[in-house]
Amino acid sequence: MAERVLVPFAGDGSGKGALSWGQQTIWREFEGLGAPVWLTGLIPTRPGWTVEDQADELAFVMSRNQSMRTRLEVSGDRPVKQIVYDSGEIYLQVIDTADEDDPLQAAKDLETTWKEHDLVYDYANDWPVRMALIRHRGKAAYRVQAMSHIVTDGYGALALYQDIVARDPVTGSPSGPITSMEPLEQAEWQAGPAGRRRSRMSEQYWERLLRVIPARRFDEPADQAGSRYGLLTFDSRAVYLAIQAITARTGVATSPVLLAAVAVGMARATGINPVVPRLYVSNRFRPRLASTVSPIAQTCACVIDVAGVTFDEAVKRVYYASLVAYKHAYFEPARIRELIAAASEERGEQIDLSFVYNDIRINTPREAASSLPVPQDIQAALPFTKIGWQDRPDLEGLCSIEFEDSPDTIKMLMAIDTQYIGRAQAEACLREMDAVAVAAAFDPGVLTGV
Numbered sequence: 001m002a003e004r005v006l007v008p009f010a011g012d013g014s015g016k017g018a019l020s021w022g023q024q025t026i027w028r029e030f031e032g033l034g035a036p037v038w039l040t041g042l043i044p045t046r047p048g049w050t051v052e053d054q055a056d057e058l059a060f061v062m063s064r065n066q067s068m069r070t071r072l073e074v075s076g077d078r079p080v081k082q083i084v085y086d087s088g089e090i091y092l093q094v095i096d097t098a099d100e101d102d103p104l105q106a107a108k109d110l111e112t113t114w115k116e117h118d119l120v121y122d123y124a125n126d127w128p129v130r131m132a133l134i135r136h137r138g139k140a141a142y143r144v145q146a147m148s149h150i151v152t153d154g155y156g157a158l159a160l161y162q163d164i165v166a167r168d169p170v171t172g173s174p175s176g177p178i179t180s181m182e183p184l185e186q187a188e189w190q191a192g193p194a195g196r197r198r199s200r201m202s203e204q205y206w207e208r209l210l211r212v213i214p215a216r217r218f219d220e221p222a223d224q225a226g227s228r229y230g231l232l233t234f235d236s237r238a239v240y241l242a243i244q245a246i247t248a249r250t251g252v253a254t255s256p257v258l259l260a261a262v263a264v265g266m267a268r269a270t271g272i273n274p275v276v277p278r279l280y281v282s283n284r285f286r287p288r289l290a291s292t293v294s295p296i297a298q299t300c301a302c303v304i305d306v307a308g309v310t311f312d313e314a315v316k317r318v319y320y321a322s323l324v325a326y327k328h329a330y331f332e333p334a335r336i337r338e339l340i341a342a343a344s345e346e347r348g349e350q351i352d353l354s355f356v357y358n359d360i361r362i363n364t365p366r367e368a369a370s371s372l373p374v375p376q377d378i379q380a381a382l383p384f385t386k387i388g389w390q391d392r393p394d395l396e397g398l399c400s401i402e403f404e405d406s407p408d409t410i411k412m413l414m415a416i417d418t419q420y421i422g423r424a425q426a427e428a429c430l431r432e433m434d435a436v437a438v439a440a441a442f443d444p445g446v447l448t449g450v
């Protein structure tokens with residue numbers, strides 16, 4: 001059984017304006033997929049949690065954040081506009097499960113429906129938030145929520161959650177005023193002189209690299225049989241331990257070490273160097289963006305030359321190359337597309353920048369653990385490395401790598417279009433990545449082999 005509870009809300013700030021750069025990036029993704037993208041999650045409720053408590057939390061989220069009070073104006077070929085409202089009403093869904101049902105499974109089913117199947121989104125009239133309370137035998141069990149990617153990203157959702165947790169437990173008051181730039185203010189700054197200067201700096205970086213990088217990331221795939229779209233999964237305790245050892249030795253965080261291993265794996269498997277992934281960059285190190293709920297992540301090409309050096313040297317190169325990419329991952333998206341098109345025409349071949357890399361480990365420490373492995377630990381873990389394949393016709397995209405949270409393994413997902421990179425070559429990339437990380441764990445002299 002289900003009911004809907006109407007929740008009124010009111011907050012500071014309203015207006016109409018252009019999409020911010022981060023929102024433009026997400027809208028481009030919506031257009032490519034032909035559907036919206038929802039960020040979903042579920043959590044158990046606290047003991048004694050009530051419908052009234054959940055409605056109060058939903059009202060807090062909506063009132064507190066301009067992002068959540070945003071609707072879109074989509075009209076023909078004109079640029080999409082965002083409209084922020086200062087008040088409104090939204091429904092909280094309350095779902096009662098049967099006594100014999102599993103409330104966790106009901107919550108998971110609803111989350112899957114919102115994320116993968118219920119793609120109807122009236123941009124002009126729907127709020128970009130969905131929330132439901134799952135009750136079992138009259139008691140609240142789980143909260144399920146979905147937020148449109150056009151109004152938040154992974155770190156934005158984390159900022160939202162931290163803001164909820166920081167409320168006064170007695171009064172429900174927020175911990176303090178909102179100090180981060182909300183989307184309308186971001187868009188206004190980006191369109192002004194400072195924003196144009198910032199974008200131009202990034203454009204100059206892109207112009208330089210577009211002249212010198214190899215035009216292609218991969219050769220024509222030799223194996224195109226079977227499902228066109230698929231997901232390679234990689235899970236390895238041995239690589240996790242190897243990365244810990246290399247991180248401790250080189251003094252850099254695990255992220256550059258992982259990226260170096262991927263770059264070497266790609267170069268070995270494809271024969272193409274330098275490797276040029278587009279890195280997802282959170283942009284939250286920029287002024288007044290650290291705690292914003294809105295989407296601000298963008299991708300920037302990173303040029304990684306791993307030829308003729310040790311793996312430790314490759315890690316250092318990746319560290320500095322990624323810093324440069326992070327610096328230049330804040331720009332007007334349309335201008336970068338124009339630059340890629342112009343450079344491709346000038347070079348007489350399409351420059352491919354479709355290989356995307358995203359380290360989305362939010363809850364995993366990026367530094368080396370206090371207790372480091374010994375060689376026997378890695379050898380013992382080697383038989384448990386798993387590489388799997390799933391046919392995923394629902395996926396679209398040419399080649400993307402994501403590292404996900406995992407407490408004591410390296411967990412990687414590689415989504416591919418086999419008409420872009422063949423499955424055998426993609427698997428070779430993973431195996432070469434595995435091999436170089438394990439070999440370099442305790443030997444600073446190991447060469448990249450590129």
